[in-house]
Amino acid sequence: MTHPTSRADETRTAWKAVLEKYHEDRETPLNENYWSEKDTWSRDWIRAVQDEKIAAVAPFLYENSDFYRRRFDRLGVAPTDLRDVDSMIANWPVVTKQEMMEDAEAHPPYGTYTTCGEAEWADRGWMLFSSSGSTGTPRVFRYTHFDRQYWEQANARALYSGGLRKGDSGLPMVGFGPHVFAWGVQYTLAKMGLPVVPGGGMDGQARAAMIERFNPTTLICTPSYLLYLGRVMQDMGKDPAKTSVKWLVTGGEPFSGVSGTLERIQDLWGAKSLEFYGCTEASPHCGGYSCPEYQEGDEPFIHLMEDIQVWETVDPNGLNPVAEGERGLTVCTNLNSESSAQLRFLVGDYTRLSHEPCACGRSHVRGMGCLTGRSDDLINLRGIKFFPVQIEEAVRAYPGTGDEFQIRLTTKDDGLDVMTVVVEHPDQGKSDEIAKAIRSHCEIRCAVEVVAPDTLPKTEMKAKRVFDERNK
Ligand SMILES: [Zn+2]
Structure with missing residues (x-):
């Protein structure tokens, strides 16, 4: 003014x-x-x-x-x-x-x-x-x-x-x-x-x-x-x-x-x-x-x-x-x-x-x-702070991963907040190995769900890859 x-x-x-x-x-x-x-x-x-x-x-x-x-x-x-x-x-x-x-x-x-x-x-x-x-x-x-x-x-x-x-x-x-x-x-x-x-x-x-x-x-x-x-x-x-x-x-x-x-x-x-x-x-x-x-x-x-x-x-x-x-x-x-x-x-x-x-x-x-x-993008999971790009780097570094991935944050029945990373990969049996790779790259424990390549929605403009569904 x-x-x-x-x-x-x-x-x-x-x-x-x-x-x-x-x-x-x-x-x-x-x-x-x-x-x-x-x-x-x-x-x-x-x-x-x-x-x-x-x-x-x-x-x-x-x-x-x-x-x-x-x-x-x-x-x-x-x-x-x-x-x-x-x-x-x-x-x-x-x-x-x-x-x-x-x-x-x-x-x-x-x-x-x-x-x-x-x-x-x-x-x-x-x-x-x-x-x-x-x-x-x-x-x-x-x-x-x-x-x-x-x-x-x-x-x-x-x-x-x-x-x-x-x-x-x-x-x-x-x-x-x-x-x-x-x-x-x-x-x-x-x-x-x-x-x-x-x-x-x-x-x-x-x-x-x-x-x-x-x-x-x-x-x-x-x-x-x-x-x-x-x-x-x-x-x-x-x-x-x-x-x-x-x-x-x-x-x-x-x-x-x-x-x-x-x-x-x-x-x-x-x-x-x-x-x-x-x-x-x-x-x-x-x-x-x-x-x-x-x-x-x-x-x-x-x-x-x-x-x-x-x-x-x-x-x-x-x-x-x-x-x-x-x-x-x-x-x-x-x-x-x-x-x-x-x-x-x-x-x-x-x-x-x-x-x-x-x-x-x-x-x-x-x-x-x-x-x-x-x-602003910093994720705080049970007091551990990290950026989505750290997960991105770990996913990109794992051989054979697709272009898309998602980070899903949820609260379990017992009140514990957990993270699941959804990754595209042709081998469904790789979830534990990818979880281990993310953990060694980011020092964050998470579950990994493997889905077939090209099943996650393709990001067109600004990527939306974090879905925070935790109880506040
Ligand atoms: Zn220069």
């Missing part, structure tokens, strides 16, 4: 001036390797730019967002106390999804945590995006055309890093709902001058036929859908690895950090994965992306863009910063939007940050081990 005061306008103008100072409007890449010189900025310069942006964004948020103003006042912190990265981390506690959700419930339909009010929406509104709402009230975010330009450049850096060049073309296979990922890629392909064949609103067989007829080089969808579509093509007697597809641009689900899944999908398509990592709250763009130097078998990681966002990791209990190289939950400060600048927002995926130089020359921090476990 905007306050119709001169301070609101003044601070917005000052914030946008800083954004514009570092904005490039590229339609062609800097050179063979990088879309922008920002990818290789020195660490000192990256920090100086972050500091300058924080000093401008804090007063802007105070004057233009009721959510932020209330929080500053409640904490007894002045916007001028947030002068740079260090003073922000010292003075500004991490913002959680819960806080945003409460604000969204108290101030429907938009909440007050964004800085795109009615005036900006009417003047230069671009698109509305929404969190999935799977864990509570959906939080919505309105972005402007001003933001769109920043979004396109950030995503172009990601797509170019992943390998997309002139001559490539995209086939987005998504529902085009209010989710940032596919829209971000769509607009960015246009900015980069790469053609698009729209692939929405049709089934797998129709999309398989489109791939064969129009020869796109780049598929844009969730990882689950890549697996699904590849199997559909095989059922049609076709080999996905023999198609025109070279790049697999994915978002929306953990992927490249799940060992077994990345290889399975890359091998199926004979193509290279390019993963977008990010969140709806701190858009308008991905925050992280795949590295051109990454080879199968290396520890997975993604590059983050620090000139436009500050990335930190915190411990899950106190939400205090952890030392570099230690595992923690991701926290993002978004310094690249007039609509949804955010200070220390808890994105909540586990990773380790590394400033070690990368072979590709990009100087920005990396998320190591990839970001494969959003803390």
Whole structure:
């Protein structure tokens, strides 16, 4: 919500001036390797730019967002106390999804945590995006055309890093709902001058036929859908690895950090994965992306863009910063939007940050081990905590397993909570052996039910593999 005061306008103008100072409007890449010189900025310069942006964004948020103003006042912190990265981390506690959700419930339909009010929406509104709402009230975010330009450049850096060049073309296979990922890629392909064949609103067989007829080089969808579509093509007697597809641009689900899944999908398509990592709250763009130097078998990681966002990791209990190289939950400060600048927002995926130089020359921090476990997905079974992706890795590692699996959590008559993992395998007699494999991989005891291959429903878009039917 905007306050119709001169301070609101003044601070917005000052914030946008800083954004514009570092904005490039590229339609062609800097050179063979990088879309922008920002990818290789020195660490000192990256920090100086972050500091300058924080000093401008804090007063802007105070004057233009009721959510932020209330929080500053409640904490007894002045916007001028947030002068740079260090003073922000010292003075500004991490913002959680819960806080945003409460604000969204108290101030429907938009909440007050964004800085795109009615005036900006009417003047230069671009698109509305929404969190999935799977864990509570959906939080919505309105972005402007001003933001769109920043979004396109950030995503172009990601797509170019992943390998997309002139001559490539995209086939987005998504529902085009209010989710940032596919829209971000769509607009960015246009900015980069790469053609698009729209692939929405049709089934797998129709999309398989489109791939064969129009020869796109780049598929844009969730990882689950890549697996699904590849199997559909095989059922049609076709080999996905023999198609025109070279790049697999994915978002929306953990992927490249799940060992077994990345290889399975890359091998199926004979193509290279390019993963977008990010969140709806701190858009308008991905925050992280795949590295051109990454080879199968290396520890997975993604590059983050620090000139436009500050990335930190915190411990899950106190939400205090952890030392570099230690595992923690991701926290993002978004310094690249007039609509949804955010200070220390808890994105909540586990990773380790590394400033070690990368072979590709990009100087920005990396998320190591990839970001494969959003803390919201954590399963707590009798006090043992684990992520569904840990089960996924164990299932993928067992020879002969099908693509699908399910995790079913139930309560027995005696009140004990138990887990059954349903696995596809041609040999029904393997259940004990697979249970043992899961136990040795995850240190979790479970029962395994083996079903024949291709009997579990195929996941099309976002995978739903956990069914929690425990008594609460
Ligand atoms: Zn790299």
